[in-house]
Amino acid sequence: MGAASDAARATGSIAVPPAPRAPASPLRVALVGNPNTGKSTLFNALTGMRQRVGNFAGVTVERVEGSYTGADGRRVSVLDLPGAYSLDPHTPDEAIALDLLAGRADVPVPDVVVIVADALHLERNLYLVSQLIELGLPAVVALNQIDAATKRGLQVDVVELIHELGVTVVPTVATKGEGIDRLRQAIARAPDLPVPSRRMPVPRVAEQALRPVEQALVDDGVPPAAAGLEALLHLTAPGTDHGPAVHAAVVAARSQLLDAGLNPESLEAELRYGWITGVMHRTVKDPDGQEHTTSDRVDRLLLHKVWGMLIFLALMGIVFQAVFFWAAPMQEAVESALGWAGTQVGSAMGEGDLQSLIVDGVIAGVGGVLVFLPQIAILFLFIGVLEDSGYMARAAFLMDRYMRTVGLHGRSFIPLVSGFACAVPAIMATRTIERPRDRLATIMVVPLMSCSARLPVYTLLIGAFVPAMHIGGFLDLHGLVLLGMYLLGTVSALVVAFFFRRTLLRGQTQPLILELPPYRIPSPRALATTVFHRSSLFVRRAGTVILALSIVIWALATYPRSDVPDGIPDEAVQEMQLANSFLGRAGHAIAPAVAPLGFDWKIGVSIVSSFAAREVFVSAMGTIYGVGGSEDGAGLPEKLRAERNPETGAPVYTLATAIGLMVFYVFALMCMSTVAISIREAGGGWTGVRWAAVQFGYMLALAYLGAWLVRIGAGAFGWA
Amino acid sequence: MSPVAQTVIVVLLVAGAALYVARKVWLSVARARRERNAAGCGADGCCK
Structure with missing residues (x-):
């Protein structure tokens, strides 16, 4: 028997009569509650969906809908609303809840409101509960995390609480699925019960x-x-x-x-x-109310001014070391599989355009990106562990001091960290920030955080050009350079925010009031779900947009066919064909623009192709070197290392070129989806377009300047 | 496979991929326009 049932039994049973017969229309249910009470976990438990959850406030910033079939056969549609501390909205995500419940949204008022209250922090949660029951809508209180409360020594008298609130109260443990059936029954019954009303006395x-x-x-x-x-x-x-x-x-x-x-x-x-x-x-x-919990003791160390920061940096270091170290064997396996597939397809099909399209376009292009799947999975595994354990909220607290110095609100930390995964949800996560100027400053710098789409670019270039060596016997140089790229993006985001807050977006920064969630051991199932979800998104993207772009790039790199004089070696023929293709001509047209950065036309044209999405840089390089390449069977890194300038015979790629390219990608906003979401979240309309244009422009300027400085700096030291 | 069949398949694949990319771009533009309208912007470009 679960903790939820135990708590219910200990305090008296909750009489739940049989649900009424099924009417035709679905029952509309809204999940409302304070941030980080487990609403999304409860939503997933009720509907069987996989809405993103996290052990910190502000994970849900939009309403999300799912459904299930009740015991009576009736469809129940469930809306998961962003967390709110009260119905007096201060932030855009809190306003979503009030607008919906007050009938001001574009959907009907729900038939039942499920108020999710955290049993561990009931006192704070009751503020919103008391407001919600005054809305006069049928309501059920899900007293979630009852197991954690019991473990802490809190004894909640559920029957007395029902009496006090005037609504059904169901103890639940959403993470374990306990109390969910009982909650479903209570939801089905709620519309037939008397509507709750104000409980607090008013003079x-x-x-x-x-x-x-x-x-x-x-x-x-x-x-x-x-x-x-x-x-x-x-x-x-x-x-x-x-x-x-x-x-x-x-x-x-x-x-x-x-x-x-x-x-x-x-x-x-x-x-x-x-x-x-x-x-x-x-x-x-609460017999042990004043006692310090284990969380408090751990926090004393993790939130320490000096130790806390050192531990934070050490954790980040471990993450990026692992991204390279752990992924290496899996990456090699994927590379071998793709190489084998290329050889098999190449030998099974006769020479011709179709063979070239499959091998040089699809396998080299899409495969070149898929090789980085292990890195993506490992990065998300670590982000998941940090989020679910409750450490991410501590990191926000630690970083608040630095964020305030540059004029960013402490709540900007979560969107900035989310930017490591993808800038699109990260920009949406800025909805938790109250003041428009704080929010806009965060939106403007979020894309500087290195998202997972940059990882294939970094990994390709680091793997190909940074020497594989260890510093101090255990620190892998590859991992350190990768960490350096992430830090460059993060520090730049803070510096740029500082400039925005002192120029276009002046204003006072508000202090951060942050709830520190209890530490939890992350659930392996939840972690596996996150990693699977993120990895499948990556694979889906590779199989759709990147596949289509790879085919288009292959066609542009292959046609028109030009007449080549006889007696020229194969390698030179392929180079001439590529140079005369549509892509080659476009590349030569833009070559002067990228020449000051030390990039040749192939890099230039790959950069332009990756305006759609950053990973396309890798697939475009894969296709270009597949079509024009000479070293059959060699991987893209080997082909890049072997590339020579046809005029000088010098290597096209040096360590400085690779670092310059990575720096370019740290800064450049090469993502159509991010531009679109910036337009929307920066105010929509021309206002949004203007801000997105400023964002795109300053990032491109920084990218160009950064790559140029790397080249100049490397030249000054004789490394170019 | 005959060269003609190969050419037909290549043309179909390239045309399909190009159409897919064009559709994606078109949907992004349409979405931006919808957002603009939702933000209360008129045909004159002025937004409330």
Whole structure:
């Protein structure tokens, strides 16, 4: 028997009568709660979906929908809403919840609200719970993480809590699926129960002052059941979205309350916290309340000014060492498999364009990218461990000091770290940032964080040109250079943010109030799901966009066929064909633009191709060297190392070229999806387009300048 | 496989890939335009 059932049994059973017969329309359920209460885990447990979850606040920033079939056969559609601390929205993601529940969104008001409350932090959670039950919608409270609360020594009297709240309370442990069936039954039954109403007492004088506001709100279209709550919310913000009648009523109510010696700004908070204190006293026993937990003891070390930072850097170092070290055998296996496939296909098919398309276009292009799948999987495994263990929130706390120095809000840390995976969700994660200028500054610098699409570019160039050696006997130089590229992106993001905050986006930075989640041992299943999901996204991308682009690039690199004089060696024929192809001509046209960076036309044309997505650089190089290459059977790194300038005979690629190219990719915004999401999240319309243009422009300028400086610097030291 | 058959397959594959890429670009542009309209932008380029 699970902890959820144990808790229910210990405190009295929850009578759940049989659900009514199935009506035709689906039951609409919304999951609402404080951030990091396990809403998305509960959503996944209810619907069987794989919505992203994490052990820190702000993982869900958009509403996500799923469904299941109830015991009565009725479809139940479930909406997972972003976490909110109250219905008085401060951030765009919090506003999503209120708009939906108040009927202001483009979807109908839900039939049932499932309020997810964290049993470990019930006192704080009850603030939102008390607001939600005042909305007058059928509600069920899922008292989640009841096992952690029990383990901590907290005893929650669930029956008394039901009595206090006036709604069904179901203890759950979403991570283990405990209490989920009972929750489903409670959801099915909720619409037939009396609608919950306000539980906290309101002084008579406040009631009288608020009554005209409530009436004005109802006249303005607010549902009567929600008018009481909205009236209280409007007291703290007299400038309302409603008509002048509501505004006038609010102003009058505020003055009436001030005359009665009550502070309208803090009235709601004082009333709620007063009521919550009583509820906590009657429902929760906390015998070890003041004792320091293991989490506190670990935090003393991990959040230490000096040790904390050193541990953070050491952890990052381990991650990037492992990305190279662990992935090497798997990468070799994938390379061998692709090499074998190329040889088999090449020998099975006769010479001709189709063979060239399959071997040089598809296998060299898509395969060249797929080789990096092990690195991607290992990187996401580590990110998953750091997130799920609760360390990521600590890292945000550690970094807050530096973020504030450059004018970034502490909440910017999570979007910045998410940028290591992909800038698109990372830019969406900025919705948790309250002030538009803080948010915009973060959006502008998120793409500087090295996303997983850059990993194939870095890994290809590091593997091909950085010597394989160990420093101090154990530090792999490949891993160190990779860490250097990630650090370059991160430090640049902070520096650029500093400039934005002192020029276009001036403003005060707000202090960070951050909830530190308890440490947890990451669930292997959840980690496997994350790694599988991310890896499959990578493979899908390789099999769709990159496959299509590889074929197009192959065609551009192959046609038109030119007449080649007889008696020329095969190698020279292929080079001439490539140079006269559409791609070759385009490459030679743009060659002067990239020549100052030490890049030849093949690199230039691969860079231009990768405007669609960064990985295309690798596939384009694979295709170009497949079509024009001479060393049959050699991998792309070998072909790059063997490439010679036809005029001088000098190697085209040196260590300086490789570093310059990597620096170019650290800075350049080569991703159509990121540009599109920046337009949307920076305000949409021309405002969004302008900001996205500034972002694209400054990043391209930095990329060009960075690569040029590497070349000049390398030349000065005689390394070029 | 005869050279003609090879050529036909190559043409079909290249045309399919080009159409796929063009469709992706078209969808991105359409999406940006939808976002622009959703943001309340008029045909004159002014957004509320």
